[in-house]
Amino acid sequence: MSDTQNEFQNEEVKTEASEAMKEAKEAMEEVREIHEEVEELKEEISAEKKELEDFKNKFYYLAAEMENMKRRHDRDLQNNVKFGNEKILKGLIDVVDNLERTLQAIEKDEDDKVKNIFTGIDMVRNQFLDVLKSNGLEVIEAVGKEFDPNFHEALAQQPAEGKKDQEVILEYQRGYILNGRVLRASKVVVAKN
Structure with missing residues (x-):
């Protein structure tokens, strides 16, 4: 082989090596870009996981709050049923007190008409007390x-x-x-x- 051929081959090898290096650099650049994209995707996934966790926590909080509101509502409803008639019953107690005072005032009277009135008022008082008792x-x-x-x-x-x-x-x-x-x-x- 002559020096020219050798030089030509060396030149070809250099060109091929240069092209291979260029391709290797491009491949490395592509790998680096892919690696950056993967890292960005990891960050996005991490952020979305955190956002999902936040939504899940908010959901559990709201679900617990709804359950507490339901319990409070049920308790308030029961109290309204049990004690809703408290004001009217207090007023009716005063009526019973007046009936009892009337009975005490005429209890010792010997007149037959007054005794009949006493019996009637006592019956009304007892009926009042029965109605009040049936309402708790x-x-x-x-x-x-x-x-x-x-x-x-x-x-x-x-x-x-x-x-x-x-x-x-x-x-x-x-x-x-x-x-x-x-x-x-x-x-x-x-x-x-």
Whole structure:
């Protein structure tokens, strides 16, 4: 082989090597671009995962809040059913009190007409109490019971033989409970020894 041929071959090898290097650089550039795209996709996926997690947390929070609202609504509804008639029952208690005062005023009268009136008023009072009881109202038992500030309001204390200390000995005004809640405390006199 001659020097010219050698030179020509060397030139060809250099050209091929140069082209291979150029192709390798282009391939490396493509790999780098693909790598950057993959990294960007990873970041997007990570951001979307975080956004999805945030939405999931918000969903669980709202679902729990809805459940709490439902429970509050149910509890309020039950309380409205149980205590919704409280105002009207308080007014009717005053009517019963007036009927009882009337009965006390005419109880000892000997006139037959007054006795008949007494019986009629007593029947109306009992009917009133039955209706109130059917609507959840109960009478607070006071006389003979130990004083309880949750159910009784002490108007006075007085000595009483044969009675325990703090025993209710007299009831001025009857107390009532509506579905477990004190509607009006009994006004009482308590024994003091």
